[in-house]
Amino acid sequence: AIDNQPMLTKEPGNFNQESLRQLFDLGEFELPALLRYANQIRKKQVGDEVHLRAIIEFSNYCSCHCLYCGLRAGNHKISRYRLTNQEIYQSVQTAVRYGLKTIVLQSGEDRFYQPYDIAHVIEFIKKHFDVAITLSLGEHPHQSYQIWLNAGADRYLLKHETADPILYQKIRPGKNLQDRINCLMDLKDLGYQIGSGNMVGLPGQTLTSLIDDVLLMKKLNVEMAGIGPFLPHPDTPLGCYSAGSLSQTLKILAITRIVLPTIHLPATTAISTVNDDARRLALGSGANVIMPNFTPLTVRDQYSIYPQKIDIIEDPKQSMNNLKKLLKEMNRTISMSYGHAVKIKKYS
Numbered sequence: 293a294i295d296n297q298p299m300l301t302k303e304p305g306n307f308n309q310e311s312l313r314q315l316f317d318l319g320e321f322e323l324p325a326l327l328r329y330a331n332q333i334r335k336k337q338v339g340d341e342v343h344l345r346a347i348i349e350f351s352n353y354c355s356c357h358c359l360y361c362g363l364r365a366g367n368h369k370i371s372r373y374r375l376t377n378q379e380i381y382q383s384v385q386t387a388v389r390y391g392l393k394t395i396v397l398q399s400g401e402d403r404f405y406q407p408y409d410i411a412h413v414i415e416f417i418k419k420h421f422d423v424a425i426t427l428s429l430g431e432h433p434h435q436s437y438q439i440w441l442n443a444g445a446d447r448y449l450l451k452h453e454t455a456d457p458i459l460y461q462k463i464r465p466g467k468n469l470q471d472r473i474n475c476l477m478d479l480k481d482l483g484y485q486i487g488s489g490n491m492v493g494l495p496g497q498t499l500t501s502l503i504d505d506v507l508l509m510k511k512l513n514v515e516m517a518g519i520g521p522f523l524p525h526p527d528t529p530l531g532c533y534s535a536g537s538l539s540q541t542l543k544i545l546a547i548t549r550i551v552l553p554t555i556h557l558p559a560t561t562a563i564s565t566v567n568d569d570a571r572r573l574a575l576g577s578g579a580n581v582i583m584p585n586f587t588p589l590t591v592r593d594q595y596s597i598y599p600q601k602i603d604i605i606e607d608p609k610q611s612m613n614n615l616k617k618l619l620k621e622m623n624r625t626i627s628m629s630y631g632h633a634v635k636i637k638k639y640s
C-alpha cells in the first residue's frame with residue numbers, strides 16, 4: 293500500500309506539512325513498508341556503503357543550561373574533564389589505524405578554549421593524518437567558524453534540536469531557534485558541509501513540529517541529519533519524562549531519507565542506546581553513517597549526555613569488530629572514502 297502513496301512520487305522539493313502528515317500518520321502495520329521504501333531510496337541514491345565517523349568527545353564542560361542534557365552547567369554530579377592535545381592525537385591515531393577517514397571533534401560549549409586553541413588542534417590533525425574533520429562545538433561567533441574553516445575543518449554538526457521556537461526556548465533557556473538557524477546558514481555560507489537534526493519525543497513536542505523538523509532541514513539544504521530519540525537523564529530537569537520511541541524515530545529517519553534522498557544519515561548513538569537491534573533497524577530504514585566512539589575509555593562515562601548502557605561502552609577493537617560483523621550480515625560495505633556530501637543527483 294505504501295508504494296501507492298501519491299506523496300511518494302513527489303519531487304522531494306514538493307513536500308509540505310500536508311503531504312508529510314500522511315506519512316507521519318501511517319500506522320504500525322504500514323511502518324515496515326515505509327522503512328523498506330526509505331531503504332530502497334538509500335540504496336539507489338547513496339549505495340550500500342556505510343561511512344564511519346570517529347567521534348572524540350574532548351571536553352564535557354558546558355556553559356549552557358539545556359534542560360535535557362547531562363552536561364548542562366548546573367549538573368554538579370558529573371566530573372568534568374578536558375582531554376590533553378596529546379590524548380586527542382592518540383585517539384585520532386587509533387581511529388586512523390582502524391581505517392576511519394573522518395574525525396568528529398565534539399564538546400560542550402566550553403569557554404575555556406580560545407578559537408585559536410581549537411584551530412591548532414585542527415591544523416595538527418590535518419597535517420599529520422589524512423582525514424576530514426567535522427566539528428560539533430555548539431554556537432560560536434562567525435569569526436571562530438572562519439578561523440576553524442581556515443585551519444582545515446570540513447563540516448559542522450549543529451542540531452537545531454526542535455523546529456518549534458517556543459519549545460526550543462523552554463528547553464534551551466536563554467537561547468532561541470533563530471540564532472541556531474543563523475549559525476547553520478552562516479556555516480553553510482562559509483563553505484562548511486552542515487549537519488543539523490532533532491530529538492524525537494521531547495516533552496511537549498507536537499506532530500506538526502516534528503514535520504517542521506524535516507521541512508527545516510530541507511530548507512537549510514543540510515548535508516547530514518543527526519536524528520535520535522530524547523533520552524531522559526535523571527540529573528536534569530527533564531529526567532522524569534519518558535524517552536522518545538524507537539518506532540517514531542525510525543519513521544522520521546525514513547521520512548528524512550525520502551525528503552532528502554542524498555543526505556548522510558547516521559544511525560545515531562542515541563538510537564543504538566535504545567536496544568541491541570536499534571542500530572540494525574536504523575541502517576535498514578535509510579541510515580548510511582555510523583559514528584564509533586574513540587573517546588578514551590578513562591573518561592567515556594563522564595560524557596553522560598544521557599544515561600549510557602554499560603555494554604555500549606566498548607573499546608575501539610570490540611566496537612569495530614561488532615560493527616564489521618553487523619555490516620557483513622546486512623550486506624553493507626565500509627566506505628573507504630572521506631564520505632563528503634553527495635552531490636545532488638537527479639531524483640528519479
Ligand code: SAM
Nearest residue numbers: 360361399400401428429430451522523597598
Ligand atoms: N554542545 C554541542 C551542541 O549542543 O550542539 C555538542 C554536544 S551536545 C552533547 C550533542 C547533542 O546531544 C545535542 O545536539 C543533543 O541533540 C544531544 N543530546 C543532549 N541531551 C540529550 C538527551 N537527553 N537525549 C538525546 N539527545 C541528547
Ligand code: SF4
Nearest residue numbers: 354356358361364400
Ligand atoms: Fe551543552 Fe550541548 Fe549539552 Fe546543551 S546539548 S548542555 S550545549 S553539551
